Amino acid sequence: xxxxxxxxxxxxxxxxxxxxxxxxxxxxxxxxxxxxxxxxxxxxxxxxxxxxxxxxxxxxxxxxxxxxxxxxxxxxxxxxxxxxxxxxxxxxxxxxxxxxxxxxxxxxxxxxxxxxxxxxxxxxxxxxxxxxxxxxxxxxxxxxxxxxxxxxxxxxxxxxxxxxxxxxxxxxxxxxxxxxxxxxxxxxxxxxxxxxxxxxxxxxxxxxxxxxxxxxxxxxxxxxxxxxxxxxxxxxxxxxxxxxxxxxxxxxxxxxxxxxxxxxxxxxxxxxxxxxxxxxxxxxxxxxxxxxxxxxxxxxxxxxxxxxxxxxxxxxxxxxxxxxxxxxxxxxxxxxxxxxxxxxxxxxxxxxxxxxxxxxxxxxxxxxxxxxxxxxxxxxxxxxxxxxxxxxxxxxxxxxxxxxxxxxxxxxxxxxxxxxxxxxxxxx
Amino acid sequence: xxxxxxxxxxxxxxxxxxxxxxxxxxxxxxxxxxxxxxxxxxxxxxxxxxxxxxxxxxxxxxxxxxxxxxxxxxxxxxxxxxxxxxxxxxxxxxxxxxxxxxxxxxxxxxxxxxxxxxxxxxxxxxxxxxxxxxxxxxxxxxxxxxxxxxxxxxxxxxxxxxxxxxxxxxxxxxxxxxxxxxxxxxxxxxxxxxxxxxxxxxxxxxxxxxxxxxxxxxxxxxxxxxxxxxxxxxxxxxxxxxxxxxxxxxxxxxxxxxxxxxxxxxxxxxxxxxxxxxxxxxxxxxxxxxxxxxxxxxxxxxxxxxxxxxxxxxxxxxxxxxxxxxxxxxxxxxxxxxxxxxxxxxxxxxxxxxxxxxxxxxxxxxxxxxxxxxxxxxxxxxxxxxxxxxxxxxxxxxxxxxxxxxxxxxxxxxxxxxxxxxxxxxxxxxxxxxxxxxxxxxxxxxxxxxxxxxxxxxxxxxxxx
Ligand SMILES: Nc1ncnc2c1ncn2[C@@H]1O[C@H](COP(=O)(O)OP(=O)(O)OP(=O)(O)O)[C@@H](O)[C@H]1O
Ligand SMILES: [Mg+2]
Numbered sequence: 023x024x025x026x027x028x029x030x031x032x033x034x035x036x037x038x039x040x041x042x043x044x045x046x047x048x049x050x051x052x053x054x055x056x057x058x059x060x061x062x063x064x065x066x067x068x069x070x071x072x073x074x075x076x077x078x079x080x081x082x083x084x085x086x087x088x089x090x091x092x093x094x095x096x097x098x099x100x101x102x103x104x105x106x107x108x109x110x111x112x113x114x115x116x117x118x119x120x121x122x123x124x125x126x127x128x129x130x131x132x133x134x135x136x137x138x139x140x141x142x143x144x145x146x147x148x149x150x151x152x153x154x155x156x157x158x159x160x161x162x163x164x165x166x167x168x169x170x171x172x173x174x175x176x177x178x179x180x181x182x183x184x185x186x187x188x189x190x191x192x193x194x195x196x197x198x199x200x201x202x203x204x205x206x207x208x209x210x211x212x213x214x215x216x217x218x219x220x221x222x223x224x225x226x227x228x229x230x231x232x233x234x235x236x237x238x239x240x241x242x243x244x245x246x247x248x249x250x251x252x253x254x255x256x257x258x259x260x261x262x263x264x265x266x267x268x269x270x271x272x273x274x275x276x277x278x279x280x281x282x283x284x285x286x287x288x289x290x291x292x293x294x295x296x297x298x299x300x301x302x303x304x305x306x307x308x309x310x311x312x313x314x315x316x317x318x319x320x321x322x323x324x325x326x327x328x329x330x331x332x333x334x335x336x337x338x339x340x341x342x343x344x345x346x347x348x349x350x351x352x353x354x355x356x357x358x359x360x361x362x363x364x365x366x367x368x369x370x371x372x373x374x375x376x377x378x379x380x381x382x383x384x385x386x387x388x389x390x391x392x393x394x395x396x397x398x399x400x401x402x403x404x405x406x407x408x409x410x411x412x413x414x415x416x417x418x419x420x421x422x423x424x425x426x427x428x429x430x431x432x433x434x435x436x437x438x439x440x441x442x443x444x445x446x447x448x449x450x
Numbered sequence: 451x452x453x454x455x456x457x458x459x460x461x462x463x464x465x466x467x468x469x470x471x472x473x474x475x476x477x478x479x480x481x482x483x484x485x486x487x488x489x490x491x492x493x494x495x496x497x498x499x500x501x502x503x504x505x506x507x508x509x510x511x512x513x514x515x516x517x518x519x520x521x522x523x524x525x526x527x528x529x530x531x532x533x534x535x536x537x538x539x540x541x542x543x544x545x546x547x548x549x550x551x552x553x554x555x556x557x558x559x560x561x562x563x564x565x566x567x568x569x570x571x572x573x574x575x576x577x578x579x580x581x582x583x584x585x586x587x588x589x590x591x592x593x594x595x596x597x598x599x600x601x602x603x604x605x606x607x608x609x610x611x612x613x614x615x616x617x618x619x620x621x622x623x624x625x626x627x628x629x630x631x632x633x634x635x636x637x638x639x640x641x642x643x644x645x646x647x648x649x650x651x652x653x654x655x656x657x658x659x660x661x662x663x664x665x666x667x668x669x670x671x672x673x674x675x676x677x678x679x680x681x682x683x684x685x686x687x688x689x690x691x692x693x694x695x696x697x698x699x700x701x702x703x704x705x706x707x708x709x710x711x712x713x714x715x716x717x718x719x720x721x722x723x724x725x726x727x728x729x730x731x732x733x734x735x736x737x738x739x740x741x742x743x744x745x746x747x748x749x750x751x752x753x754x755x756x757x758x759x760x761x762x763x764x765x766x767x768x769x770x771x772x773x774x775x776x777x778x779x780x781x782x783x784x785x786x787x788x789x790x791x792x793x794x795x796x797x798x799x800x801x802x803x804x805x806x807x808x809x810x811x812x813x814x815x816x817x818x819x820x821x822x823x824x825x826x827x828x829x830x831x832x833x834x835x836x837x838x839x840x841x842x843x844x845x846x847x848x849x850x851x852x853x854x855x856x857x858x859x860x861x862x863x864x865x866x867x868x869x870x871x872x873x874x875x876x877x878x879x880x881x882x883x884x885x886x887x888x889x890x891x892x893x894x895x896x897x898x899x900x901x902x903x904x905x906x907x908x909x910x911x912x913x914x915x
Contacts, residue, residue, distance in 0.1 A: 030568050036554045150554065179552065217616040358615050358631055359681040394685045395692055425569030429545050433552030447609065450620065 034425035038150040039142060040418035042185065043130075045119045046205035046230060046374060049415040050137045053152065053422035057408060058415050060102070060141040065284060066129050067100030069113030099129075101136045107285065109252050111276030115284040122156035122207065122225075123163045131170065138175070150179035150431055152422045154414045157184050157211050157223045164449070165442040172437045179431035181422075182449040184218040186211035188417025189372040192409070193402055199354060199365040201346050201385065202414075203339065203375035205230040210349035212357050212365050217450060222356040226344035230375045233298065234290040236335055241293075244331075248293075249322040250285055257323035266322035293318060294335070300380035301333040303387060310334070336378055340388060346371075347388035354393075366397035372413035376403055536561055547573035576611045578604060579645045589644045595637055599626045607638055614638075632675045639669035722857065725786050726850055787846040801833040804841055810849070818848050 035054045042049040044064060051059035100106050100113060118129035138146045151171055155164065164182055171177040190198040190213045200211045209225035211218050241248055249268070257268035297316050301309070307330055315327030339345055354365050369389060371382050386401040393399045404410050421427055432448050491500045537560040542553045547570040581590060586597055595603075602625070606617040618631045643666045687695075790807055806815055822829050822845075831837050865883060872881045 034556055034569060036556045148555075178554065214615050215613055217610065217613065217619075219616065219619040221619050355686075358618065359678055359685060361615050362685060394687065396684060425567075426547075426572040428554060428567075428569065429547035429573055431552070431554075433548070433550050435550045435552055439550075450609065450616075 030425070033423050034428060035423045036150060036428060037148060038152055038179075038422040040152045040154075040415055040422055041134075041137070042154040042188075042412070042415040042418060043119065043124060044204055045117070045122070045207075048133060048137070049412055050141055051415070051419070052142075053419045055419060056416065058412060058419075060137070061412075062102050062133070062136070062141075063106060064119050064133075065106070065115050065117045066132055067106045067110070067113040067115055067281065068097055068129075069100065069110050069278075071096040071098040099132045099136075101133060102140075107252075109273055109277055110281075111274045112278065113281055114278045115280040119206075121158075123159045124167065125163075127166060127170065131174065134170070134175065146175035146177055149177065150181070150422070151175070151177045152181045152183065152418050154185040154188055154418055155182050157186055157209070157218050157220055158225075161446065164445055168432070168437065168442045168445050172434055177434065179433045180437070181431050182445065183418060183421065184211070184213075185414035185417075186218050186223070187213050187216055188415075188421065189413040190370055190417065191216070191420055192413045192417035193370045193372070193404060195368050195370060195402075197361075197364045198368040198370045198402075199350060201350060201369060201371045201373075201376070203229060203346060203371065203373040203381070205374060208339070208344075208346050208349060208373070208375070210346070210353040212353050212361065214361055214364075219357060219361075222353050224349045224352045224356075226349060228338055228341065228344045229373075230291065230294070231287075232338060233294050233335065233375065234287055236338060237290045237294050237298070238286075240331060240335060241290075246320065246324065246326075247322065248286060248289055248320060250282060251289060251321040252285065254321050257321075260323055260325075263326045264324075266320070266324040268322045289321065295377075297328050297332050298335045298378055299332045300336045300339065300378055300384045302380065302383060304340070305333055305337045336381075339375065339378075339381070340384060345388075346385055347392060350385075350389055351392050362394075363397050366393055367400050369399070369401040370413075371401065371403040372410050374411040376410045377407040543567055546570045576608070578608045578612075579642055579649075580604070581641070581645060585645070585648075589648060590641055592637070592640075600637065600641070602626060603634060603637060604641070612638075630675070632671050632678065635669055635674070636671035639667060642666070643668065719857065722850075722853060726854060786850045787842070789842050789846070799833075800835070800838055801830075803838050804830075804833055806845070814849060814852070817852055818845050821848050821852075 033054060038053040040049075040051060040053050040058070042058070047064050048062045049058040049060070050062070051057065100108075100110070106115070116126065116129060118124055118126040118133065120126075124130045138144070142149065153167060153171075155167075167182070168180055171180045186200040186202060186209070189200045189202060190196065196213070196216045198213050200209075200213055202209045202211070207225050207227050207229045209223060211223040213219070238248070247266075249266075253270055253273055255269040255271040257266065260267060297318050299316075303309075310330035310333040313329070313333075315329040316332060317325060317327050319325035340347060342348060350369060354362055357365060369385075371385060376382065382401060382403045386399070389401060390399055404413060409416060430448070432444065436444065436448075491497070538557050539560045540555050541558050541564075542555050543558075543564075544551050544553050545567045547567070583597075586600070590600065592600075602622055603617075606620065610616045610620070614631050614635055617634060618629075621629065621634075646666055787810055788807065789803065806818075810818075819829050827844075831841055833841075865887070869881045869883060873879065
């Protein structure tokens, strides 16, 4: 941190952890690293512990946390893909997130247990913990989180930062208009000098999940069947658009609806990641048709080229009143006039959906046609997909390893003295 | 190997048995063969040219095989620091920037002495004025602000380091009414000002001492509000409004260009008129360089008065904002004829003085002659002194009259053109041209002075519109 000639470098790492809970996944890892250690689906499989493991399943690994006391009525929590993506009878998939914040605290506790035990592999009382939160996180949820960290996990220090602020930091800005296109929603949050303007933040429920639902509807209308991949025993190589020939696996009985839906959603998401693309300007059948199609093979073996559909799918992100451009304009115009030029000058796009090819270009273009002409518009997004998706986590990683940040933590002493009421003051 | 040496014209080094030894010690063997005879630069050859010719292949052979014989690679062991690695330890530290003395751990060199946490120096805070309850009651009471609200404001100022945009965003709207940023700033700076009068507090950002004298920052809320409002309006313009404004701006530019053009023409006309005026004065002096001097005093004063008058007119004209589109096509040249000064030396015929100067064009000459003929005047009279003078004056006046006539016709034409234009744009309406400027019918019979007045005086211009 300090060089030979008294030079002071920016970083001082104190072994802090950064958690970035989202609707799609929880990102967790050590501060000052450039990617999270783990990116865990934000759902937990809850099922009976007493089941006969499948033949291919090697059981005794520790990825399973147990709870419940009465024998026979025990519930096990299956976390992370290796456990979760296994067909287990009676395993319900539940999420702990709701409306951008943690809602089911018992489940979230299980998730944190897993993080400390399997990802961090180090006692929680050694590591200050920095959490990201959505701008509209309610006060009870924030206080509950602080309480959990200090009282259950004995964290030496804790801090909460708005994810928009961190995304701006990750892009090297302290003032930015952050467009976060996540799974459950898209939001536009103005950030001034490292503070998010809460009352100017806007959001819409159009996000990655919506896109997956759209993809499902679209494939349904095209009469293309999305077979669950775990149900396929084998498939034959066939020609394009030919009827799929496959044999099905015998699955254990009692697979829950929620689990099947979850697995299918993953598949639709995969389809979107591979196929969906944002067109340069508002969707137009003819220009979209002139772009070469993209090939996709479904789990059953059926495969075909997708042409204009790819562009049509993503139009929902740029829709009149719920799309990202509108959100940006709404957020900017509810800011003070003095702040607007700076905000228009650095629009930052982040979140998983911002990885869709063409997203940033289209956003820039739409904004250019809407932004007041007296402002210089500049939009920006991290170059690599991982940096876009993990923007908030990376910002947290940077922040928690800056020397001058170390005075900001709420320490356990402070918590003991001041209680959780000080959260509002200390973590604005 | 030998082949390459031949091609490169390198002296054959004799026994060229390739072995590890010969490769490794290659440079040593070669050393024996290096011919030391330096090629002399021929007399008169430039050094640069010689440098191009000079072949240094004997000195600095490029390696043909990758070898490890170079000095740098010869040392088998890298001479890295032979000192022991300095230890790093996971050491506790406390941060003086924290108020709670919490202990965190970080990596540091075991050898480094424990000093104050270096990043604590970045802990900078804005100093915000504080007040006691009695001070508040004495100096800061306000009808608009309760003490609770003021306290909240000061607290927010401290928390957000005077970032008023953020303060406004996080303002406790449940407990207090919504206030604009300007309201917040006004109150804050008002408090600073009142307190700095009674206290000597070092809240550096609002009070500066210039030459030992306290200067308090005065926040002009009204002005700021107006500025914000204007800014907001500027930003909230719709695309149509912006386009319209752009259109208006280009129109304005066009109008201004036209106005300049018109002024230029008015000036030209003025010149013509002034020429006509001085033509009316019976003693036109054909010698231009002493015109002023030969005027009678009364003439001089009237001339000055006129000029002054005209200047005023011109000013009025230029301040007129209305787009007057008259006289677009009128081009008025300098008119009248300046006859050359009588030559002072040598013998010359007086008829020379009657010769038109070369500046007068063919057409004008013809037109003047035509006029003269119509008046039954000989175009080449006997050049007595008196005839010479009068004949020249007459022709000068004729030239001026012709120019004015032309100008009048042009104006007349413009007027009619505009009338037609007006009637085309406003179908059904007719533009009645006031009689005072309507010369189309009886223009010829009007005396010259009146016509001039029509074109030149602003009152007439006003009446055209
Ligand atoms: N390469 C990609 N191309 C397109 N979409 C992607 C890509 N990668 C991820 N996504 C989508 O991004 C979404 C996940 O984004 P992100 O991780 O930002 O969400 P989150 O933060 O977990 O959710 P939220 O912000 O709503 O709480 C998913 O819907 C996923 O389908
Ligand atoms: Mg997110």
